[in-house]
Amino acid sequence: MIKPDGLSGNYKEKIKEAILGSGFDIIEEAVVHLDAERASLFYAEHADRSFFNSLVKYMTSGPVCAMVLESPDAISRWRNLIGPTDARKAKTSHPDSIRAMCGLDSEKNCVHGSDSPQSAAREISFFFRDDKSE
Numbered sequence: 001m002i003k004p005d006g007l008s009g010n011y012k013e014k015i016k017e018a019i020l021g022s023g024f025d026i027i028e029e030a031v032v033h034l035d036a037e038r039a040s041l042f043y044a045e046h047a048d049r050s051f052f053n054s055l056v057k058y059m060t061s062g063p064v065c066a067m068v069l070e071s072p073d074a075i076s077r078w079r080n081l082i083g084p085t086d087a088r089k090a091k092t093s094h095p096d097s098i099r100a101m102c103g104l105d106s107e108k109n110c111v112h113g114s115d116s117p118q119s120a121a122r123e124i125s126f127f128f129r130d131d132k133s134e
């Protein structure tokens with residue numbers, strides 16, 4: 001997912017170039033504006049964290065672009081391409097990463113990546129399959 005700062009900073013095309021240039025296929029794509037309820041649901045695992053309210057505010061501050069990426073080993077390859085959570089660290093330890101390119105700090109880090117096959121399945125359903133579930 002490209003987060004609101006990624007879209008408002010006009011990084012969408014650069015991020016897609018990095019995705020395609022790294023050999024991923026983009027098989028689904030949708031721009032949506034999450035409301036507080038949907039953003040809270042998406043990040044429900046962080047509901048007890050001190051930064052949760054701020055995270056929801058950030059994630060509802062503008063539209064996001066959700067994508068389904070396909071490649072061998074997609075989850076670890078994408079996590080590697082985006083770099084560490086804290087974009088300030090990304091700039092020093094992973095200067096070629098997407099978060100180094102467009103992130104700001106540990107919250108405003110411009111992209112998200114599923115961290116397991118289970119979370120990928122949940123997140124794909126969250127954005128693309130809700131109305132097709134049986």
Ligand code: ATP
Nearest residue numbers: 046051055084085106107108109111112113114115
């Ligand atoms: P994501 O799940 O978005 O790919 P991540 O797996 O690298 O990011 P998580 O620990 O799952 O990081 O945190 C989810 C999101 O919450 C982060 O991407 C960031 O936007 C925000 N976040 C994480 N840690 C902090 C923090 N210490 N302060 C503020 N926001 C944070």
